[in-house]
Amino acid sequence: MKHFTQFENITTASALIDQALKFKENPRINQALGQGKRLGLIFLNPSLRTRVSTQIAASNLGIESIVLNMDKESWALEMHDGALMNKNTVEHIKDAAAVLGSYFDMLAIRAFPSLTNKGEDSDDFTLKQFIKYAKLPVVSLESAIRHPLQSLADMITIRENLSTKSKPKVVLTWAPHIKAIPHAVANSFAEWSIGCGYDLTIAHPEGYELDERFTQGAHITHNQDEALADADFVYVKNWSAFHEYGKIIHVNQPWLLTEEKLKNSPQAKVMHCLPVRRNLELSDEILDSPRSLVQEQANNRIYAAQAVLKHIIS
Ligand code: CP
Numbered sequence: 001m002k003h004f005t006q007f008e009n010i011t012t013a014s015a016l017i018d019q020a021l022k023f024k025e026n027p028r029i030n031q032a033l034g035q036g037k038r039l040g041l042i043f044l045n046p047s048l049r050t051r052v053s054t055q056i057a058a059s060n061l062g063i064e065s066i067v068l069n070m071d072k073e074s075w076a077l078e079m080h081d082g083a084l085m086n087k088n089t090v091e092h093i094k095d096a097a098a099v100l101g102s103y104f105d106m107l108a109i110r111a112f113p114s115l116t117n118k119g120e121d122s123d124d125f126t127l128k129q130f131i132k133y134a135k136l137p138v139v140s141l142e143s144a145i146r147h148p149l150q151s152l153a154d155m156i157t158i159r160e161n162l163s164t165k166s167k168p169k170v171v172l173t174w175a176p177h178i179k180a181i182p183h184a185v186a187n188s189f190a191e192w193s194i195g196c197g198y199d200l201t202i203a204h205p206e207g208y209e210l211d212e213r214f215t216q217g218a219h220i221t222h223n224q225d226e227a228l229a230d231a232d233f234v235y236v237k238n239w240s241a242f243h244e245y246g247k248i249i250h251v252n253q254p255w256l257l258t259e260e261k262l263k264n265s266p267q268a269k270v271m272h273c274l275p276v277r278r279n280l281e282l283s284d285e286i287l288d289s290p291r292s293l294v295q296e297q298a299n300n301r302i303y304a305a306q307a308v309l310k311h312i313i314s
Pocket of ligand 1: 049051142150
């Protein structure tokens with residue numbers, strides 16, 4: 001594995017989950033492995049969990065990490081090849097990524113979508129420009145269309161909480177929000193759940209269909225109650241419309257997940273990637289109950305990142 005940007009196959013995913021669970025038992029077991037290696041963490045957008053968990057993961061492996069908040073602390077980047085740079089952009093990605101490539105052994109990039117240019121977002125244009133010009137192994141810290149480190153942490157969390165059922169019912173349910181939110185977490189969760197062989201149901205209001213590249217193999221419904229019945233894991237997430245790209249479509253029915261809605265799935269564990277808007281996306285009663293796995297998911301971000309970094313430097 002040279003880059004870590006998406007689900008590859010079940011063999012790689014299982015190996016990463018196994019490795020992450022070993023690191024969770026003994027985080028510093030490979031402290032010498034990364035001696036002399038340097039990781040650049042490049043953020044074009046805000047982060048709490050991804051930034052800190054990846055730094056801790058690097059430290060556990062003896063890797064030096066340096067964070068660059070490119071959105072606030074660096075030059076405005078021109079992403080388009082052949083551009084006449086006579087407006088606001090100051091440095092071309094071709095030059096900046098090449099410089100970063102000479103400073104580091106690996107790069108990790110967070111680059112959200114524009115939610116206005118569907119073509120470029122769908123092609124993961126910004127992430128691909130970094131990969132093209134840095135010429136180093138690149139880890140996605142969430143791109144325009146995927147959040148693979150989050151999904152790996154989610155798969156670790158599901159593995160840890162599996163009952164004896166061989167095929168748990170996993171549900172991804174849309175939640176309300178006041179802003180236009182990217183599709184990356186939902187896309188990736190679908191991609192990894194289906195890839196790991198889980199029985200995935202996606203529930204969302206009409207108009208909130210996701211990109212079919214990520215949802216083939218899932219059962220898709222507009223009926224949240226039907227989706228939630230007998231669920232083992234319920235992943236709550238908002239996303240904006242994909243077909244009416246980046247739009248918020250008004251929804252009449254209440255989609256906030258509450259205890260009442262889980263009355264037919266007493267065993268269901270509830271997941272969310274965080275940050276969460278309490279009582280808008282998910283109720284306090286669920287987030288603060290034993291059903292909630294959200295803190296465990298956030299904790300597992302460390303071991304997910306550590307397993308990926310080990311895989312790349314090995
Ligand atoms: N879940 C997640 O990626 O959190 P941050 O945006 O805070 O990194």
